Amino acid sequence: MTSGLQPRRLTSPQDLVEAGLAEPERLRELEAVARRYAIGLTPALAALIRPGDPADPIARQFVPDPRELIRDPAERDDPIGDDAMSPVKGLVHRYPDRVLIKLVAVCAVYCRFCFRREQVGPGSGSLSAADFAAALDYIRAHAGIWEVILTGGDPLTLSPRRIAEATQALAAIDHVKVLRWHTRLPVAAPERVSKAVARALMAEGKTTVVAVHANHPRELTESARFACRRLTAEGAMLVSQSVLLKGVNDDPETLIDLMRAFVEARVKPYYLHHGDLAPGTTHWRVPIARGQELMRALRARLSGLATPTYMLDIPGGHGKAPIGPQWIQCGGDREHVVTDPQGIQHVYTDRLGADS
Ligand SMILES: *Cc1c(COP(=O)(O)O)cnc(C)c1O
Numbered sequence: 001m002t003s004g005l006q007p008r009r010l011t012s013p014q015d016l017v018e019a020g021l022a023e024p025e026r027l028r029e030l031e032a033v034a035r036r037y038a039i040g041l042t043p044a045l046a047a048l049i050r051p052g053d054p055a056d057p058i059a060r061q062f063v064p065d066p067r068e069l070i071r072d073p074a075e076r077d078d079p080i081g082d083d084a085m086s087p088v089k090g091l092v093h094r095y096p097d098r099v100l101i102k103l104v105a106v107c108a109v110y111c112r113f114c115f116r117r118e119q120v121g122p123g124s125g126s127l128s129a130a131d132f133a134a135a136l137d138y139i140r141a142h143a144g145i146w147e148v149i150l151t152g153g154d155p156l157t158l159s160p161r162r163i164a165e166a167t168q169a170l171a172a173i174d175h176v177k178v179l180r181w182h183t184r185l186p187v188a189a190p191e192r193v194s195k196a197v198a199r200a201l202m203a204e205g206k207t208t209v210v211a212v213h214a215n216h217p218r219e220l221t222e223s224a225r226f227a228c229r230r231l232t233a234e235g236a237m238l239v240s241q242s243v244l245l246k247g248v249n250d251d252p253e254t255l256i257d258l259m260r261a262f263v264e265a266r267v268k269p270y271y272l273h274h275g276d277l278a279p280g281t282t283h284w285r286v287p288i289a290r291g292q293e294l295m296r297a298l299r300a301r302l303s304g305l306a307t308p309t310y311m312l313d314i315p316g317g318h319g320k321a322p323i324g325p326q327w328i329q330c331g332g333d334r335e336h337v338v339t340d341p342q343g344i345q346h347v348y349t350d351r352l353g354a355d356s
């Protein structure tokens with residue numbers, strides 16, 4: 001390593017080759033992928049990669065793969081149907097009590113399985129002041145909006161000043177009670193989750209939630225945990241988001257370690273997402289039956305505190321649904337068969353009062 005130089009963010013196939021994270025022979029095929037999808041890998045995550053292991057679960061998430069250019073006919077540019085539910089630019093209103101705002105299209109890292117991969121990337125910019133003002137008008141005009149989800153891209157890549165502006169503008173709307181920020185920054189660039197950023201997220205009288213995206217237990221380093229601690233110290237509630245990914249976390253041990261690591265970092269496991277039908281992601285997908293089997297293993301072995309919900313975002317904008325596994329089969333009116341964590345079935349009968 002050259003003396004005194006800080007490691008920098010890797011953003012091209014050449015960078016990956018120079019960092020020893022890709023074979024020079026692969027340069028051409030990586031460049032073909034890079035022409036289509038952005039590359040981004042921060043020093044914090046690059047440092048976790050064990051060089052020379054092509055199956056490394058961190059490397060797999062960020063080093064391009066030629067299979068990204070293979071498109072399954074069912075895959076869509078807008079896999080969860082955001083566009084149809086977007087009344088003003090950058091805002092998605094799918095559920096009555098909450099809206100989502102895409103504040104910025106850039107991320108600190110570019111995950112190869114990203115469900116918004118057709119939209120995110122450097123140069124895609126952030127929501128203009130006029131578009132943000134229009135989103136605020138829309139929220140003001142809809143008194144049923146209780147929660148605003150700020151996402152992108154990664155909205156924590158914005159400066160503390162920009163974050164505080166968004167926070168304060170939203171907090172000024174009386175009926176908005178909860179601000180939820182979706183981010184990978186505590187893991188991707190923990191040093192950037194400064195006290196100033198943590199403070200910028202908070203607003204008097206409102207609840208701030210930060211949904212932290214991580215997929216492998218190794219991502220929750222000491223620095224990442226420290227970043228989470230900065231957020232909780234200022235008063236944020238932390239929840240997790242992970243994607244079930246083939247070759248990264250599709251085994252019970254890894255998922256158990258990941259969920260425990262979240263709780264140890266004061267992050268409540270929230271969602272384990274089934275992979276969306278984003279273009280060029282067939283090589284990432286795990287069958288739902290396998291996902292359910294993994295969830296059964298988690299339920300049998302993990303504290304309820306550490307157990308996430310397994311979710312599918314139904315293609316076409318129909319919303320998210322928990323996809324099991326099922327623990328109960330409802331028979332007739334009152335007779336049910338319920339499965340215990342060891343897989344043994346029991347009959348449970350509703351016992352109700354005479355007047356029901
Ligand atoms: C995922 C999503 C939400 C949040 O859903 P929760 O189940 O509350 O986490 C809200 N709006 C849109 C458009 C979404 O895609």
Ligand code: SF4
Pocket residue numbers: 106107108109110111113114115116117120152153154183184213
């Ligand atoms: S951080 Fe989120 S939005 Fe950004 S590339 Fe990864 S999955 Fe996509």
